[in-house]
Amino acid sequence: MPRRPIDISVPHLTGRRVVLTGGSDGMGLIMAARLAAAGAELILPVRNMRKGEAAIATIAESAPHARASLRALDLASLDSVAELADILLGEGEPIHVFIGNAGVMTPPERQTTADGFELQFGTNHLGHAALIAHLMPLLRDGHARVTLQISIAANQGAVNWDDPNWQRSYDGMSAYRHSKIAYGLFGLELDRRSKAHGWGISANLAHPGVAPTNLLAARPEIGRTEAVRFRRMITALSRMGIMGTVASAGLPALMAATTPGDQGGRFFGPTGIGGVGGRPGEQKLYSRLRSPEDARRMWDLTQRLTDVPFPTA
DSSP, rough: OOOOOOOOOOOOOOOEEEETTTTTSSSHHHHHHHHHHHOOOEEEEOOOHHHHHHHHHHHHHHHHOEEEEEEETTTTTTHHHHHHHHHHHTTTTOOEEEEEEOOOOSSSSSOOTTSSOOOOOOOIIIHHHHHHHHHHHHHHTTTOEEEOOOOGGSSSOOOOOOOOOOOOOOOOOHHHHHHHHHHHHHHHHHHHHHHHHTTOOEEEEEEEOOOGGGGGOOBGGGBOOSSOOOHHHHHHHHHHHHHHHHHHHTTHHHHHHOOOOOOOOOOEEEEEEEGGSEEEOOOOOOOOGGOOOHHHHHHHHHHHHHOOOOOOO
């Protein structure tokens, strides 16, 4: 029997400016096409302009009247983050939706960003957090919904508080989990502080479950010359309907970003067994994300490491 596709409805987004990182391929590109088709003015910050141009062409095929444009961004460089923020602040247009979806996973050897941070921590968390901090005036003007894409991996492991950049020892998966827990804690603290200080921003978390996305593919730029060893198994289980597909993996983030109403502080993911696949819906926060003290601590650590000021009121 053919697998029944999983989908959600995306509300009309005409007049809304959406910034989506990681939107040039895979589930990010599918999200981008859905947002553009719903009428959003879509901004795609990308590291690889050639891939970005191909993404814009793909979006135009499915949504001929789409308003989508590229900006340059390398999340592994705080200078690049600041340059993008300066451009968007110069344009002066409120941002209504921000989805931080881009990421890297498990380089086989420890690598660092342009600023000396461990690559996963620096890209998945610190780069996004710095961009959000820079863009706060536009996010506040747009009463933005901010969605941070974490991972099912954040349900294991811990934040490496004593060595957040993994300088003393390195394990790729442990560092990946650390980066995603950090990102989730930051997002929840963003929502708490917005409510406390009246910033008008709401922040949610999402995770895609497990699907054969490009995150698992060969990534020569991070030293991974072959797909991760379990990608073939994930592909088979995806075809059987046990795990998610590339198309379904982005639905929790779309739900988190576009569901009407005050959705702040919530967590969305696939609702199937183990959270690896199935229809998207709200979930309980992972245990690693439940401590407000840890969230405040991550907020402070993030501000200190990036040297980007966050609002105080």
